[in-house]
Amino acid sequence: MADPQEVEAVPVVTEEPAKVEAPEPEQGATRQKRAKAGKPKADKTKAAPAPSTRKSKVKEIAKPTAAPAAVVHGKRKAYSEKERTQKLTQIDRSVGRGESIRNAVKQAGISEQTYYHWKKAATSAPAAASMGGELQNLLALEKENERLKKQLAEQLRQENAQLKRKLGLA
Template sequence: MTNSLDAGSGTTATQPAAKVETPLKKKAQRSPRAKVEPRPPARKNAPNAASQAQQIPAAAVRTGRKIYSENERAQMLALIQKSISGGATHKSAVKQAGISEQTYYQWKRAALPASVGDDLKDLVALEEENKRLKSLLAERLRKENAELKRKLELE
């Protein structure tokens, strides 16, 4: 007695069906370049991911590091300097501020010439102001001295 499903294959119910082996597919070899440059994953919900990438400005792309403004840098440097003057070590003060020691020294080196230049400009301006005031004072004293001499000679 044969099974209705096995009738077409020519096997009986008592004999097991022979397994048909499928040939193994060879994997396509990747080029060395493909290993070096991984492709970004395709987005399923975006109709055209390439057009969206062009619309996003370069400044909006978020990198792995934080970029601080000049004002934030100055505030952090002042905070670190205050901590150091309070007795903390450089390492602990920088760690408390949330930046690396290398970043601290780079910021300090970059900020130093600007502040020295401003101090130097201020010092030069003060010296010029001092010279001007001294000359005004000397001129007034000369006039006053000449006036006193005239009054003493007349009396």
């Protein structure tokens, strides 16, 4: 009987995946033929081999499991103006509480780039949309201001010319 303190070394058997050997390409073959010859074609009609049913202690090789599928961004979500303003105000509140813009944008569920595009559009668009009549009045006042500046400049030139003539400088 063996001493209980002595531990028997149990050999660990590992199985390696079967290597598929490709036939060697011919010497005169082109690169395309060599590349095709090195890649074995998978037969989809063959069934997967049955798992071994050994009862001995065998270290099983971890088979690669299907990785979670990458998130595929199909169609983009189109947000209405109301949703955009809600998200922008939500982000502004979060930033006001001391959160970073990056975290606030993540919580809102949009990208930083989208946030900046929306913010830029929001700062320029509401002025034209909400002020309608006021904007037109402002534009009319600016045109009148330009006209008056030109008129004033012309009067000053004439007065300047008259003064030069009176002083005999011209």
